[in-house]
Amino acid sequence: MNEDQRLLFLSSSSHFPPPQGVKLSYGTSGFRADASILQSTVYRVGILAALRALKTQSVIGLMITASHNEVSDNGVKVADPSGGMLSQDWEPFADTLANARDPQHLVELIAEFVQKENITLDGTKPVEILLARDTRPSGEFLLEAAKQGISSIIGAVALDMGILTTPQLHWMVRARNVGVKASETDYFKQLSSSFRCLVDLSPCGTHANNVDDKLVVDGANGVGGEKLEILKTMLNGLAIEVRNSGKEGGVLNEGVGADYVQKEKVVPFSFGSQDVGIRCASLDGDADRLVYFVVPSTSSNKIELVDGDKILSLFAIFIKEQLSILNKEIDVKAKNGYQCHLGIVQTAYANGASTDYLKQLGLEVTFTPTGVKYLHEKAAEYDIGIYFEANGHGTILFSEQFLCWLKARTTELSDVAKGSEQHKAALRLLAVSELINQAVGDALSGVLLVEAILKYMGWSIQRWNELYQDLPSRQLKAIVDRRAVVTANAETVAVTPPGIQEAINAETAKHPRGRCFVRPSGTEDVIRVYAEASSQDAADNLAQSVAKLVDRFLGFGSS
Ligand SMILES: CC(=O)N[C@H]1[C@@H](OP(=O)(O)O)O[C@H](CO)[C@@H](O)[C@@H]1O
Numbered sequence: 001m002n003e004d005q006r007l008l009f010l011s012s013s014s015h016f017p018p019p020q021g022v023k024l025s026y027g028t029s030g031f032r033a034d035a036s037i038l039q040s041t042v043y044r045v046g047i048l049a050a051l052r053a054l055k056t057q058s059v060i061g062l063m064i065t066a067s068h069n070e071v072s073d074n075g076v077k078v079a080d081p082s083g084g085m086l087s088q089d090w091e092p093f094a095d096t097l098a099n100a101r102d103p104q105h106l107v108e109l110i111a112e113f114v115q116k117e118n119i120t121l122d123g124t125k126p127v128e129i130l131l132a133r134d135t136r137p138s139g140e141f142l143l144e145a146a147k148q149g150i151s152s153i154i155g156a157v158a159l160d161m162g163i164l165t166t167p168q169l170h171w172m173v174r175a176r177n178v179g180v181k182a183s184e185t186d187y188f189k190q191l192s193s194s195f196r197c198l199v200d201l202s203p204c205g206t207h208a209n210n211v212d213d214k215l216v217v218d219g220a221n222g223v224g225g226e227k228l229e230i231l232k233t234m235l236n237g238l239a240i241e242v243r244n245s246g247k248e249g250g251v252l253n254e255g256v257g258a259d260y261v262q263k264e265k266v267v268p269f270s271f272g273s274q275d276v277g278i279r280c281a282s283l284d285g286d287a288d289r290l291v292y293f294v295v296p297s298t299s300s301n302k303i304e305l306v307d308g309d310k311i312l313s314l315f316a317i318f319i320k321e322q323l324s325i326l327n328k329e330i331d332v333k334a335k336n337g338y339q340c341h342l343g344i345v346q347t348a349y350a351n352g353a354s355t356d357y358l359k360q361l362g363l364e365v366t367f368t369p370t371g372v373k374y375l376h377e378k379a380a381e382y383d384i385g386i387y388f389e390a391n392g393h394g395t396i397l398f399s400e401q402f403l404c405w406l407k408a409r410t411t412e413l414s415d416v417a418k419g420s421e422q423h424k425a426a427l428r429l430l431a432v433s434e435l436i437n438q439a440v441g442d443a444l445s446g447v448l449l450v451e452a453i454l455k456y457m458g459w460s461i462q463r464w465n466e467l468y469q470d471l472p473s474r475q476l477k478a479i480v481d482r483r484a485v486v487t488a489n490a491e492t493v494a495v496t497p498p499g500i501q502e503a504i505n506a507e508t509a510k511h512p513r514g515r516c517f518v519r520p521s522g523t524e525d526v527i528r529v530y531a532e533a534s535s536q537d538a539a540d541n542l543a544q545s546v547a548k549l550v551d552r553f554l555g556f557g558s559s
């Protein structure tokens with residue numbers, strides 16, 4: 001590192017002292033904390049993003065958001081060149097950087113890291129970092145800190161993209177790196193035109209008419225509602241009403257949003273008896289999660305939740321059907337054939353009934369630990385990989401190789417069998433690959449794909465919800481030192497503390513269809529307990545008794 005660069009670091013970082021007595025960790029999805037202590041962290045992630053851009057010689061993204069957390073929190077995460085999450089092997093460096101105690105220490109760490117990673121800091125190869133933030137008021141000053149971090153590296157240029165959803169930023173990073181148009185307008189155009197294409201390819205007549213065009217969306221008082229207001233004006237055949245768009249004065253994520261709706265299973269603010277039977281959806285604070293719901297009756301505020309697992313199931317049925325139409329008369333071993341490997345990826349939080357259902361359809365289902373970085377990585381191993389967390393974060397990934405074959409096959413079919421069912425199936429799959437965000441789970445593209453598939457199937461939300469019946473479940477938190485629990489087998493087995501898994505097994509065995517696991521949260525200092533059983537009472541009891549077990553093994557007073 002040359003002297004100019006060293007001095008630049010020292011002077012710039014002295015304006016961003018780290019908070020005292022706090023240890024920050026990159027976690028499941030970046031750093032998150034109360035916004036008031038994050039300035040130094042965001043500054044340092046600015047440095048990290050710039051180094052990552054130099055290392056990869058690509059455009060990198062930096063997003064300031066705390067998703068579904070309360071409005072006083074904020075967070076920061078990095079989008080890699082593919083548009084996906086920051087490569088996991090850089091996370092330990094992110095942690096050390098964020099926790100460096102003073103400017104000297106910080107500069108030493110950077111010098112050591114750039115040497116190890118062979119990164120040249122002479123400004124000869126300029127790089128760009130795209131910055132965005134959600135609607136949190138603290139985003140503005142934190143974005144400034146990120147800019148300072150980036151400009152402390154000679155040759156790194158920060159481009160402020162303004163207020164965006166998290167998936168929009170990831171999409172832009174990916175688009176920039178594959179060399180296609182990458183503005184927000186391009187994003188909206190791609191979504192709306194691929195949606196139109198799918199709707200135009202719906203079987204006409206009876207089916208389409210059965211489906212109500214109206215959809216009411218809860219925008220969590222965040223950025224998603226604001227963006228959906230723009231997108232909806234570009235759509236035909238779908239009437240979207242956005243509530244909780246943030247303009248009516250409601251507070252971000254307070255009694256609203258996908259996280260609230262999924263966990264509490266009650267109507268979000270501004271929904272109620274006027275919505276009985278209507279198709280409703282809810283986005284989270286940065287619009288990377290989506291769940292649907294129905295208000296079943298005027299007499300209670302309970303909802304029927306249509307969660308990430310059901311969205312996954314709907315997508316899986318549709319993709320499977322299109323693939324089988326496409327391959328109907330093809331010998332997959334022949335020249336024009338392709339044995340498409342379709343894979344489904346879930347976590348232990350997926351409702352057991354969804355996994356049974358998917359397996360009954362003959363689909364290949366695999367499990368990863370919680371956190372989209374794990375699901376995404378696994379899904380990318382397939383020709384078509386569909387992943388979802390039960391809480392509504394997920395997408396469909398198409399491999400380059402399969403898309404290449406699909407494009408060639410579509411051209412071939414348009415010559416020899418234009419307008420045939422096979423041709424249409426190929427066009428539909430291509431449209432899905434354009435519509436659904438290839439970088440990261442995206443509630444806006446997710447809504448449009450759900451809507452297009454419901455139209456295609458001619459299904460109401462009630463019909464969709466009846467695909468299978470969720471097993472009753474309960475989630476609890478145990479406030480103990482989360483580092484004491486280590487898990488294996490995609491978090492389904494607790495290997496430490498010794499004996500806890502045997503005790504959990506003994507509790508679980510008492511309940512018909514019982515399933516239960518404990519794991520350390522990656523975003524909160526808690527152990528999460530999940531239980532499932534054939535009745536709600538049984539699921540509640542199982543969760544409670546296992547939470548007590550956790551306390552007994554690890555809580556205050558335990559040795
Ligand atoms: C049970 C649950 O919903 N866990 C969430 C939550 O992670 P935890 O590691 O459980 O705190 O936040 C993650 C980031 O948003 C999300 O990916 C994940 O699904």
Ligand SMILES: [Mg+2]
Pocket residue numbers: 067068284285286287288289
């Ligand atoms: Mg989110």
